[in-house]
Amino acid sequence: MNEESLIEVEDEKLYNTVEKWLIRKKWLEYAIKRQEKNKKDFVEFFTLTCSQIYDVRLFDDYNLILSKETSPTQKQYLSVTFCEKDKHRHSLIRDKLAGAKSHLCRFEDLVGAGRVGVSNKVNGWFPFDVLNLDLNEAPFKENSRIMLDVKCAIRKLFIIQKLKNRSFSLFLTTCASEEGDDEKNKEDLHNRIDNNLKRNNEFKDLFFKKYPEGKFDNYHEFLLTAIPKLIIEHGFDEGFDIKCEEKFTYIGGNNITRMVSFIFDCEYRGSINSLVKIKPMRVSNIIERNFWNINEMLNQDKSLLKEIEELKEKYS
Amino acid sequence: MEKEKLELKLEESQTVHMRVGSQILEHLSKGIYSNPARAIKELINNAFDANATKVIVRAKPEFDTFEISDNGEGMNYEDFNENFLFISRSNKRDKGNFTPKPLERPVIGRVGIGFVAVSQICNKMTVISSKRNQNFKLEAEIDFSKFRKIEHKKKDFYDLSEIKFSNYREEKNAHYTKVILTGLLNDFKELLEDKDIKKEEGIEIHSFDGLKFEQIIDQIEKKKLDLSKNIGLYWQTVLEIANTVPVRYLDKGPIRVSPKNYNDFEKELRAIDGLKDYIKKLNFSVDFDGIELKKPILVPNEEDIIKKDDDFNIYLFNDIIKFEDGSVLKFKGYIYNQKRSIYPSQLRGIIIRIKSVAIGGIDPDFLSYMYAEKMFLPWTFGEIYVEEGLEDAMNINRSSFTITHPHYRKLRNRLHKFLHKTVFRYCRDRYIDRIEKVKKKEEILRDFKIKDYLNFMFNRNFNVDISEKSSEIPIDIDTDKGSLIVYSNHPVFKKISKKNKITLQNILVLFEASFLKSKGNLEEMKKYFYEGLNKMKSYFLGDLKKYLNEIEKEDE
Numbered sequence: 001m002n003e004e005s006l007i008e009v010e011d012e013k014l015y016n017t018v019e020k021w022l023i024r025k026k027w028l029e030y031a032i033k034r035q036e037k038n039k040k041d042f043v044e045f046f047t048l049t050c051s052q053i054y055d056v057r058l059f060d061d062y063n064l065i066l067s068k069e070t071s072p073t074q075k076q077y078l079s080v081t082f083c084e085k086d087k088h089r090h091s092l093i094r095d096k097l098a099g100a101k102s103h104l105c106r107f108e109d110l111v112g113a114g115r116v117g118v119s120n121k122v123n124g125w126f127p128f129d130v131l132n133l134d135l136n137e138a139p140f141k142e143n144s145r146i147m148l149d150v151k152c153a154i155r156k157l158f159i160i161q162k163l164k165n166r167s168f169s170l171f172l173t174t175c176a177s178e179e180g181d182d183e184k185n186k187e188d189l190h191n192r193i194d195n196n197l198k199r200n201n202e203f204k205d206l207f208f209k210k211y212p213e214g215k216f217d218n219y220h221e222f223l224l225t226a227i228p229k230l231i232i233e234h235g236f237d238e239g240f241d242i243k244c245e246e247k248f249t250y251i252g253g254n255n256i257t258r259m260v261s262f263i264f265d266c267e268y269r270g271s272i273n274s275l276v277k278i279k280p281m282r283v284s285n286i287i288e289r290n291f292w293n294i295n296e297m298l299n300q301d302k303s304l305l306k307e308i309e310e311l312k313e314k315y316s
Numbered sequence: 317m318e319k320e321k322l323e324l325k326l327e328e329s330q331t332v333h334m335r336v337g338s339q340i341l342e343h344l345s346k347g348i349y350s351n352p353a354r355a356i357k358e359l360i361n362n363a364f365d366a367n368a369t370k371v372i373v374r375a376k377p378e379f380d381t382f383e384i385s386d387n388g389e390g391m392n393y394e395d396f397n398e399n400f401l402f403i404s405r406s407n408k409r410d411k412g413n414f415t416p417k418p419l420e421r422p423v424i425g426r427v428g429i430g431f432v433a434v435s436q437i438c439n440k441m442t443v444i445s446s447k448r449n450q451n452f453k454l455e456a457e458i459d460f461s462k463f464r465k466i467e468h469k470k471k472d473f474y475d476l477s478e479i480k481f482s483n484y485r486e487e488k489n490a491h492y493t494k495v496i497l498t499g500l501l502n503d504f505k506e507l508l509e510d511k512d513i514k515k516e517e518g519i520e521i522h523s524f525d526g527l528k529f530e531q532i533i534d535q536i537e538k539k540k541l542d543l544s545k546n547i548g549l550y551w552q553t554v555l556e557i558a559n560t561v562p563v564r565y566l567d568k569g570p571i572r573v574s575p576k577n578y579n580d581f582e583k584e585l586r587a588i589d590g591l592k593d594y595i596k597k598l599n600f601s602v603d604f605d606g607i608e609l610k611k612p613i614l615v616p617n618e619e620d621i622i623k624k625d626d627d628f629n630i631y632l633f634n635d636i637i638k639f640e641d642g643s644v645l646k647f648k649g650y651i652y653n654q655k656r657s658i659y660p661s662q663l664r665g666i667i668i669r670i671k672s673v674a675i676g677g678i679d680p681d682f683l684s685y686m687y688a689e690k691m692f693l694p695w696t697f698g699e700i701y702v703e704e705g706l707e708d709a710m711n712i713n714r715s716s717f718t719i720t721h722p723h724y725r726k727l728r729n730r731l732h733k734f735l736h737k738t739v740f741r742y743c744r745d746r747y748i749d750r751i752e753k754v755k756k757k758e759e760i761l762r763d764f765k766i767k768d769y770l771n772f773m774f775n776r777n778f779n780v781d782i783s784e785k786s787s788e789i790p791i792d793i794d795t796d797k798g799s800l801i802v803y804s805n806h807p808v809f810k811k812i813s814k815k816n817k818i819t820l821q822n823i824l825v826l827f828e829a830s831f832l833k834s835k836g837n838l839e840e841m842k843k844y845f846y847e848g849l850n851k852m853k854s855y856f857l858g859d860l861k862k863y864l865n866e867i868e869k870e871d872e
Contacts, residue, residue, distance in 0.1 A: 003387070003489040005446065005453070068526040071608040076526060088444050088455075091383050091494045095372045098606025104381060104498070121378070 007089050008051045014136060015050040018305065019250040019294045021312045023261050024058055026246055027171050030263050031064050031130045034169040042066040043129035046081045048107060051092040054315055055132055056080055074098060081125050083110045101125050107133060111160060113152035127166035135174045154231060158238040167268045172227070173261040176220035176249070189226040196229065202284045210287060220249050223260050228286045231264055236279050241267045244286050250294035320401060322393040322481055326452060329482045334458060335402045336432055336476040353556040354715050355437055358430030359384045359495055360561045360602060361673055366390065366493065369599050376605040379508045382438065382497040390447040390491040393454055393483060402473065403432055429714065435460040435476065439499030448491035452483045510548030522547050529610050530566060536660050537617045543662045558609040560674035562600050565592050570613040571630060571652055574621065584630040588650055591701060595672060615652055615697055617659050628654035631739055633700065637726055645705035645723045651698040653739050655746055658697055666698045666731070670707055676715040683728040687736045692743045789849060790823060793842040
């Protein structure tokens with residue numbers, strides 16, 4: 001609609017930043033790879049998009065998704081699915097995404113890990129080739145139930161994708177808020193890392209090489225290791241070979257919130273036995289692989305900044 | 317009964333009741349609003365009245381929620397108090413006949429009726445709206461499920477639903493209304509998903525997914541689709557809404573005239589362009605699941621143009637009628653008439669538009685056409701834009717008229733007289749011409765056949781002449797000329813009936829028998845033929861056979 005609502009204004013601040021656009025450029029790169037790997041004319045794309053649907057528009061420009069022009073100003077997006085629990089935001093997104101499948105719920109509910117049940121029809125929307133879980137909140141909040149939902153949702157996602165033997169790429173973005181996350185949940189994540197320190201020597205060596213004092217420098221670096229660890233464990237349990245391809249951190253659009261973002265390559269292998277040897281290697285890779293500090297990258301490389309600003313400008 | 321009131325309390329919910337007049341409830345219980353297109357149409361009309369320039373409707377592909385968003389002026393709690401807490405027949409916009417500048421549109425509707433109408437298709441409705449220059453938005457959750465349990469006793473009003481109402485912070489410049497229908501009733505959902513139709517075998521159901529609106533119209537035209545049979549309720553709804561709400565015409569519609577014939581209809585086409593411009597200036601568009609709706613009116617179809625080349629007439633139908641009570645009925649429009657049935661068949665009929673919104677759909681019966689020449693109705697299409705009057709004749713469902721209302725009666729009579737005296741006058745002449753031509757053609761054909769038959773039967777021994785003179789017998793023998801005469805005006809040739817057919821057959825049999833018996837001698841043949849004819853007068857078919865047997869016996 002013509003005059004922007006508060007939701008659109010806030011989304012603009014949060015999602016139309018150079019940092020976000022740099023990540024989107026990376027998403028595009030990996031989505032193209034997934035399209036090639038899955039040998040698809042277009043990808044089945046699930047997204048927790050914002051009201052300006054930047055990711056969909058970007059992917060559409062690169063013919064990654066199936067869309068049809070129905071008037072000079074309107075398109076139908078036929079291989080896009082999204083969900084959103086807030087009615088107003090859902091409606092704003094749906095206004096722009098004609099033809100897309102959508103449901104008024106959280107992602108956790110959509111995969112059957114939430115408190116609201118969804119129909120079999122909605123379950124039938126799976127599997128997807130690319131999923132963009134762009135969360136703008138702390139994932140492991142104080143409410144233990146929500147924590148349970150998020151962890152359960154990730155597990156459920158792998159189970160559903162496994163049912164259709166579908167390999168996929170997962171883009172996960174979330175807040176790194178030590179205050180926002182629940183102590184018990186943080187402890188659980190720590191324990192998962194400790195287990196690896198005890199059992200995986202390669203991981204242990206790499207960890208102490210990086211963190212000689214035996215602890216993370218800050219909370220976001222903790223999450224940059226703990227979250228991929230969680231994803232890899234859930235994925236391997238269902239027969240997926242998970243590679244954490246990219247890790248990013250940046251300060252969000254409001255200049256307060258620290259964000260972490262990941263790109264996972266989830267290749268379905270079927271047999272867990274075949275993955276046993278690979279798993280420690282993939283876990284070690286998490287600590288081995290450096291993360292990108294996007295704010296620093298853009299400050300240091302002015303030509304990159306210019307390139308991303310141009311990209312941002314194109315979709316604004 | 318004291319009316320409940322909403323207040324401006326930010327982020328604090330209030331619960332009030334939506335009340336509805338018993339008269340509206342009575343209509344609801346009769347299922348008058350049950351057509352989903354009409355319920356959705358009402359919400360779109362509300363957006364038009366709120367000066368919206370764009371409405372977005374979303375239903376596909378899942379039909380779990382139905383959303384109607386507009387960029388109109390929006391509402392606040394005061395508007396809700398005024399218009400939506402008590403909905404009655406008298407709820408009318410009283411801020412004048414036109415919306416504020418810059419659009420200054422004629423106001424269409426009765427406020428709130430749309431909200432009541434959608435209670436027929438869903439259990440819950442959420443309205444999110446923000447009014448220009450106010451930094452808050454309202455969110456009203458309306459639950460209709462309770463309403464379905466209302467017992468019908470004699471009351472002035474009923475509680476239609478409970479409304480949970482909240483105000484939230486919003487940008488000052490934001491102005492919009494979003495109506496979100498959830499808990500769609502299964503019957504309605506299944507209809508939209510075409511579940512009922514799919515069960516029936518042998519019916520080919522067309523879908524227009526992924527097509528532009530112009531392409532949809534092309535397909536309907538080329539495939540001669542019957543919209544009530546060949547497409548599901550979803551697409552019927554889309555097309556009905558496109559036809560009824562004040563969206564633009566197709567660029568090449570409503571009447572397609574080839575450039576070489578433009579001059580013949582210049583005056584009429586200019587007037588129709590005037591209507592198109594008027595609608596265009598209303599600056600109103602509807603995006604229905606990604607398709608920009610336009611009026612699905614386009615005559616004649618391409619096939620007719622190729623075959624018949626603009627064989628149609630256009631008549632302007634304008635008038636201003638003053639009534640004794642001081643009221644005025646003012647309308648303008650056009651009637652299109654071609655010389656055969658219009659395809660697609662849905663474009664046969666008349667549309668009445670009050671303040672640019674169609675009341676009901678296309679009426680194929682032309683307001684119950686009263687003359688005995690209904691065969692011309694399928695050749696005819698028309699649109700009447702009522703600029704003043706008739707509004708009070710509308711029934712509460714806004715899809716039909718009270719037939720006793722003086723404005724309606726006057727319009728109906730004018731239309732019927734116009735059709736009878738002007739439009740169909742040429743149809744009748746053409747019809748008579750056509751009948752004559754057909755008759756002539758049949759006669760020629762029949763003459764030819766008889767001639768051919770006689771030549772075949774009698775081995776081309778005779779010349780056969782066709783005569784238009786009157787004669788008692790259909791076939792005779794001219795012994796002077798040595799030829800056979802066929803009297804084409806004889807009743808057996810003029811009128812095809814069972815009796816005449818038998819008579820003709822018998823005469824031909826008699827003729828053949830006479831020929832055989834005379835061995836080709838014309839004078840003998842004439843004698844036998846006349847004898848036979850005299851006997852035939854008193855014989856029926858069975859007796860004729862008896863007579864022929866007698867001839868055979870005599871020969872033996």
